[in-house]
Amino acid sequence: GRGLLLFDPRVPDSDVFLSFSKKERGPIRILYDGERKQIVGGMQGTPLVFFLNLDPLFIKKEIRISGDQVSDVELSGGNYFLLSEKQYFHRISGDGLKVDSVNIKNAGAKLYSLKVNPANGKIYIGHWLGSDLFKYDAATLRLEKSKNIGFFGSEVEVNEADNTTLIGQPMSSRILVVDADTLETKRVI
Numbered sequence: 001g002r003g004l005l006l007f008d009p010r011v012p013d014s015d016v017f018l019s020f021s022k023k024e025r026g027p028i029r030i031l032y033d034g035e036r037k038q039i040v041g042g043m044q045g046t047p048l049v050f051f052l053n054l055d056p057l058f059i060k061k062e063i064r065i066s067g068d069q070v071s072d073v074e075l076s077g078g079n080y081f082l083l084s085e086k087q088y089f090h091r092i093s094g095d096g097l098k099v100d101s102v103n104i105k106n107a108g109a110k111l112y113s114l115k116v117n118p119a120n121g122k123i124y125i126g127h128w129l130g131s132d133l134f135k136y137d138a139a140t141l142r143l144e145k146s147k148n149i150g151f152f153g154s155e156v157e158v159n160e161a162d163n164t165t166l167i168g169q170p171m172s173s174r175i176l177v178v179d180a181d182t183l184e185t186k187r188v189i
Contacts, residue, residue: 081114110128154170155168165179
């Protein structure tokens with residue numbers, strides 16, 4: 001099966017293998033939170049989010065989310081933002097006690113990349129099999145804008161310095177650079 005293999009460099013031969021599901025498929029999407037000394041993430045193929053304590057090593061919590069599987073995870077403003085591949089994203093409080101879920105209506109399948117821009121407080125979501133880039137407000141979780149950018153917006157990154165969002169489109173071998181506010185294309189790389 002698949003799982004997560006962790007080593008404690010302070011203890012020789014200290015490998016620990018954790019398996020999170022009986023029917024895992026695909027890679028694990030994780031994020032290390034150094035402040036809380038935990039890993040938060042999910043396994044593709046299961047709608048579970050896990051909170052893994054690192055010292056000592058144990059699973060603190062598992063949360064079932066709407067949608068199907070975690071395709072991306074971000075930390076911003078003390079909250080975790082997780083993207084489900086099928087039409088949902090989630091804001092989970094740092095302690096894992098509060099979960100807000102948003103259905104991205106008409107998004108279809110293969111939502112693939114989520115990034116939070118801390119400079120403007122916006123969430124950007126890319127769509128692997130669709131053609132839309134979605135922009136949400138991180139505080140209210142309301143959709144502010146969606147923009148047709150062409151197919152396969154599989155990776156989203158934010159550039160706070162020049163207020164842009166970059167969208168990787170591997171099927172067309174290009175990167176779109178869009179204005180973070182208007183989502184208008186500024187240039188193509």
